[in-house]
Amino acid sequence: MKDMIQKFRALEKKDQLIFFLICSTISNFFIGIIKFIFSLTIPSLWFFINAGFSFVLAICRLLTKGTNTNMHEYITYLVALIAFTSIGTAIYGMIKYKRNQEPIIKGIKITNFANALTSIVLTQVVLLDTYADGYDSTLNGYTGMGVSLIIIGLGLYMIISIKKDNKVL
Numbered sequence: 205m206k207d208m209i210q211k212f213r214a215l216e217k218k219d220q221l222i223f224f225l226i227c228s229t230i231s232n233f234f235i236g237i238i239k240f241i242f243s244l245t246i247p248s249l250w251f252f253i254n255a256g257f258s259f260v261l262a263i264c265r266l267l268t269k270g271t272n273t274n275m276h277e278y279i280t281y282l283v284a285l286i287a288f289t290s291i292g293t294a295i296y297g298m299i300k301y302k303r304n305q306e307p308i309i310k311g312i313k314i315t316n317f318a319n320a321l322t323s324i325v326l327t328q329v330v331l332l333d334t335y336a337d338g339y340d341s342t343l344n345g346y347t348g349m350g351v352s353l354i355i356i357g358l359g360l361y362m363i364i365s366i367k368k369d370n371k372v373l
Contacts, residue, residue, distance in 0.1 A: 236255045236256075237255075239252075239255035240252070240255035242255075243255055279330075280330050280331060280334045280335075283326065283327055283330045284327050284331065286323065287320070287323035287324050287327040290316075290319060290320040291320040291323065291324060293316065293320070294313075294316040294317040294319070295317075297312075297313055297316055298313050298316075298317060301313060307365075307366060307369060310362070311362060314358050314361070314362055317358065318355045318358050318359075321351045321354060321355060322351065322355070324351070325344070325347055325348050328343075328344060328347055329344050332344065
């Protein structure tokens with residue numbers, strides 16, 4: 205096992221990335237098979253759709269080589285428009301319904317805000333991919349981790365507020 209780890213560390217960063225992509229593709233394929241089996245045994249459209257998504261993801265990873273993408277500028281603008289519309293709508297919904305403390309409305313507001321934050325990260329990735337030459341992709345990783353921490357915080361807030369509301373009842 206130690207020999208395998210040392211051989212892996214001796215590989216170039218690009219080869220390490222390819223190794224992880226291959227492992228991820230194989231695992232997505234097997235997860236898709238398991239979800240498909242679940243969709244047959246438990247009549248659930250949800251498992252069937254997830255299985256299809258896992259298969260499509262595995263096939264797309266096999267068909268595409270590398271992580272660099274060349275997008276047309278109009279697609280970049282469209283992604284930015286959707287992201288900023290999403291964040292604007294989420295903020296508007298939070299302000300408009302701030303006095304409404306029903307759990308379902310509160311959950312929808314927080315979920316929309318988390319979705320908008322994810323869209324902003326996607327916009328950053330697309331903008332840097334389109335316009336920045338030779339940028340360090342760790343910036344995307346740091347931003348994604350920061351947004352993930354915010355989303356985890358929002359999830360914990362939802363859990364705590366639901367428990368607090370249940371104690372009041």
